[in-house]
Amino acid sequence: DSGVTQTPKHLITATGQRVTLRCSPRSGDLSVYWYQQSLDQGLQFLIQYYNGEERAKGNILERFSAQQFPDLHSELNLSSLELGDSALYFCASSVADSNAYEQYFGPGTRLTVT
Amino acid sequence: AQSVTQLDSHVSVSEGTPVLLRCNYSSSYSPSLFWYVQHPNKGLQLLLKYTSAATLVKGINGFEAEFKKSETSFHLTKPSAHMSDAAEYFCVVSVPPGNYGGSQGNLIFGKGTKLSVKP
Numbered sequence: 315d316s317g318v319t320q321t322p323k324h325l326i327t328a329t330g331q332r333v334t335l336r337c338s339p340r341s342g343d344l345s346v347y348w349y350q351q352s353l354d355q356g357l358q359f360l361i362q363y364y365n366g367e368e369r370a371k372g373n374i375l376e377r378f379s380a381q382q383f384p385d386l387h388s389e390l391n392l393s394s395l396e397l398g399d400s401a402l403y404f405c406a407s408s409v410a411d412s413n414a415y416e417q418y419f420g421p422g423t424r425l426t427v428t
Numbered sequence: 429a430q431s432v433t434q435l436d437s438h439v440s441v442s443e444g445t446p447v448l449l450r451c452n453y454s455s456s457y458s459p460s461l462f463w464y465v466q467h468p469n470k471g472l473q474l475l476l477k478y479t480s481a482a483t484l485v486k487g488i489n490g491f492e493a494e495f496k497k498s499e500t501s502f503h504l505t506k507p508s509a510h511m512s513d514a515a516e517y518f519c520v521v522s523v524p525p526g527n528y529g530g531s532q533g534n535l536i537f538g539k540g541t542k543l544s545v546k547p
Contacts, residue, residue, distance in 0.1 A: 316471060347534060357518065357537035370534050404471060417535060419464075419472040 317341065318420035320405050326426045332393040335423045339386055339407030345369070346388040347408075347417060348380055352401040363388055364411040395427045430455045430521045434538035442546045447491075447506040449541045451519030454500065460522035461502045462535075463493055467515045475517075478502065489513070514545045 317340035327333055339346050348360040350373075359372035363382035374380075377395075382388045392399060402424050406417040435450040453459060463475040476487025483495040493504045502519060519538040 316473070318471075349535075356539050359534055359536070362534050372534070406472075416462075416474050416477060418474075421471040 316418040316420060318405060318407050318418050320403075320420035320423050322423060323421065324424050324426075326428065327395060328428055329395055329397060331395050331427075332391065333395065333425065335390040335392070335403055335405075335425075337388045337390070337405030337407075337420060339388070339405075340418055343407035343409055343418070344386065345408045345411050345415075346382055346386070347406040348374075348388070348390050349404040349406065349419075350401045351404060351422070352398075355401075357404075360390070362411075369411055392425070397427050400425055400427045430457075430459065430536050432519045432521050432536060432538040434517075434519050434541050436541050437539065438542045438544070440544040440546065441509045443511055444508050447504070447509045447513065447543065449504040449517050449519075449543065451502045451504065451538060452500050453502055453519070453521050455521055461493075461495065462520040462522065463487065463491070463502075463504050464518045464520055464537075465515050466518065466540075472518070475504070509543075509545045511545050511547065514543055516540045516542050 319338045321336045344365045347362045351357045360374040361380050362370040366382050377393050380390045402422045404419050404422045406419045408415040408417045431454045433452045461478040464472045465475050466472050475491050476485045478485045478495045486492045491506045495502050518540050521536050
């Protein structure tokens, strides 16, 4: 158990809908990262927040957005969902905003868009 | 730009025999390199990391990796495979904060190598 929690574990929704994925980092970690894992694209970095502020952006679509709240939990919002958005979404956290620190991954949220 | 290439998509070994999972990296900076493991239907777990200290890095569960700058490689090895090692392994390079752009991200993952262990 990494100490990072993600809810829900599974989500099934229809095209065009909007969903919110939630992540609680390990106690004391200020940095939260979101990743998408799909069969065709592999594991891709989406976005990073550090202490409430956006720090880095990767391959995140404009239909997706995220935020980190004062209690450091984070939410990833996916809207106008398409079939291709079906994937496993991971959240990770680390102590600080440095590539030298380990990122601890949550168990993921499996999103299925029908 | 940073990238990693895992040279084998699938490796199969017998229990008790050595494991070698190959990874080459490309980095404009002095890289931080990691190996993560993902067991079926589970999240990712860090096996080991290299951050410019000793070039031979020891990780959990008997795994180790050697950073070879001249070969731009960071291969993962284990002397003796166990059935519980069957999983997918990812070689990862880390982008220094502030040095990202376009499609680059904070951690860049290889495509993964699926390790099968036969009894």
